[in-house]
Amino acid sequence: MTNHYRYILFYKPYGVLSQFTQDTPARSTLKDYIQVPDVYPVGRLDWDSEGLLLLTNHGQLQNRLCDPQFGHERTYLVQVERIPDPTALKKLEAGVLIKDYRTRPAKVRLLNEAPSLSDRNPPIRFRKTVPTAWLEMKLTEGKNRQVRRMTAAVGFPTLRLVRTAIAHLQINGLQPGQWRDLKSRELKLLHKLMFPVDFLKKYKY
Structure with a gap:
């Protein structure tokens, strides 16, 4: 076969x-x-x-x-601007409205520390006054730029996005x-x- x-x-x-x-x-x-x-x-x-x-x-x-x-399931490590609060995480898990589409429920967790990843070239834009956080997100769909749109919809723009598993x-x-x-x-x-x-x-x- x-x-x-x-x-x-x-x-x-x-x-x-x-x-x-x-x-x-x-x-x-x-x-x-x-x-x-x-x-x-x-x-x-x-x-x-x-x-x-x-x-x-x-x-x-x-x-x-x-x-x-x-x-x-697709698994992503997502670096976002600022530290998402529990309300934002729950919204991402339940599904958010992107234009006229509501995303499927997802598994989302805030990581306690940055994951071990290769350096990005070029690196993300760093701002001293704005903290960043890492999320692990598991989705069962793959709409166009979906992860970025999801985090932006709850107020935490994506800075770096790495898919780690399919x-x-x-x-x-x-x-x-x-x-x-x-x-x-x-x-x-x-x-x-x-x-x-x-x-x-x-x-x-």
Whole structure:
């Protein structure tokens, strides 16, 4: 089933477009990092966001992962301006109104200390008079610039955004600009998540 398919995890750096074609000479693309033919990103990360991106040439899996019907958890580390209060955190968890859309319930927690991440290049704009905080946010949807719009809606603009996980797939072990193929166990769990009926037929316990 998977012999001719490729499944790649990539740590997208800041300032890199989630595509292989270049729209301006000033911006890097996936082509600058990944020389594997015919793989395409599943979903996207904005050019000013960092973190985990899954690429594959398995079209059916790509469609499932992008289909809201098969919502899977995405985990983000989010640096915001100022320290969110419990009211703001509850609003993010319950869902906030963005234009004419209300976001799905999310898991949100305020971190006690900054996470261990690679430095961003360029670093965020630092202001002595404005403290910052880090949130861990787990969403089951991926609307355009959703995390940034959510934190802005409750009054705490996003300064830095790093996706650390897509379902069970973790960014651990990768540095910005690095990629690797999925391990067999990771791939098996991904198929179980996206194709539960087919998975049960293939793997009978």
